[in-house]
Amino acid sequence: MPAQPSGSPAAAAPALPVLGGKRSSYRERVADALRAALIAGELRAGEVYSAPTLASRFGVSATPVREAMLDLAKEGLVDAVPNKGFRVTEVSEKQLDEYTHVRALIEIPTTVELARTASPVSLEALRPAAREIVTAAAAGDLIAYVEADTRFHLGLLALSGNAHLVEVVADLRGRSRLYGLTALVEAGRLTASAQEHLDLLDALVARDERAVREIMTRHIGHVRGMWASHG
Structure with missing residues (x-):
């Protein structure tokens, strides 16, 4: 049998959830x-x-x-x-900064553009995922939080109609590390951050481009701000 993990293992994770949407396997x-x-x-x-x-x-x-x-x-x-x-694999602070910078260059203007082009029906279809993020944050379920957050943001970007853009962001998100999430849960601050997803949808539906830009800029800033601490 393969060896147990070296060092101190992370806290036990919950059983594998059934993820939303159809999966190939x-x-x-x-x-x-x-x-x-x-x-x-x-x-x-x-x-x-x-x-x-x-x-x-x-x-x-x-x-x-x-x-x-x-x-x-x-x-x-x-x-x-x-x-x-x-x-x-190890990920350096420099790499994380670079991933976040590229994400900001792609995601912020793309999301702002959706305030002009995305239909309200398509945007509202993402609200269940946004609520899942809030629920997972309140429960302190970090795996469910990241899964729902990924579905929400990639689903939002998919409304741009640019599949390659979505693929690039998915790869960048997969390579990122959010070591500070546990500390945010313990401090009771993750739920407030999760609420930004619902605020973003509200701004998009209202066609408020300025609010969308402000929310997205703040939200991506969390990746290398309050979410980034190794605790």
């Missing part, structure tokens, strides 16, 4: 949950995790976890360690 759902755990910092950089250990933690079998981790290895998020498992 259970393996992809597992990969989504593991990716969210990486982004939230619940799987720590430099640690080696075995497939059986992660399977037990997420309440699934080892096979889809091993397959999902191989997918994440192709994305550069983990490295395979022979006879042990997978090591979470």
Whole structure:
């Protein structure tokens, strides 16, 4: 059996959730949950995790976890360690700054443009995901928070009709790390940040471009601001 993760493991995660929307495979759902755990910092950089250990933690079998981790290895998020498992790749502060800068260059103007072009019906279809973000924040469920946040923002960007843009942002989000989320939960501040998603939708529906720009600028700033602390 592969080795247990080195160092101190993160707190036990809840069982793998059933994600919203149609997925092509259970393996992809597992990969989504593991990716969210990486982004939230619940799987720590430099640690080696075995497939059986992660399977037990997420309440699934080892096979889809091993397959999902191989997918994440192709994305550069983990490295395979022979006879042990997978090591979470290190991400430097400089890299995180660069990812956030590129996201800001793409997401802010694209979202502002949606205040002019997106239909109210399409925007309102994203409100359930925005509410899920608030619910997950209130519950302190960081994996559910990141998953819902990803669905919301990628779904919003998809309204631009530019699939390549969505793909680029999805890759940047997957490579990011939000180590400070746990501290925000403990301080009771994550719910207030989660509310920004509902505020953003309200501004978009109202065609208030100035408010959209302000909210998006503040929101992406959190990634390298209050969300970035290693605690």
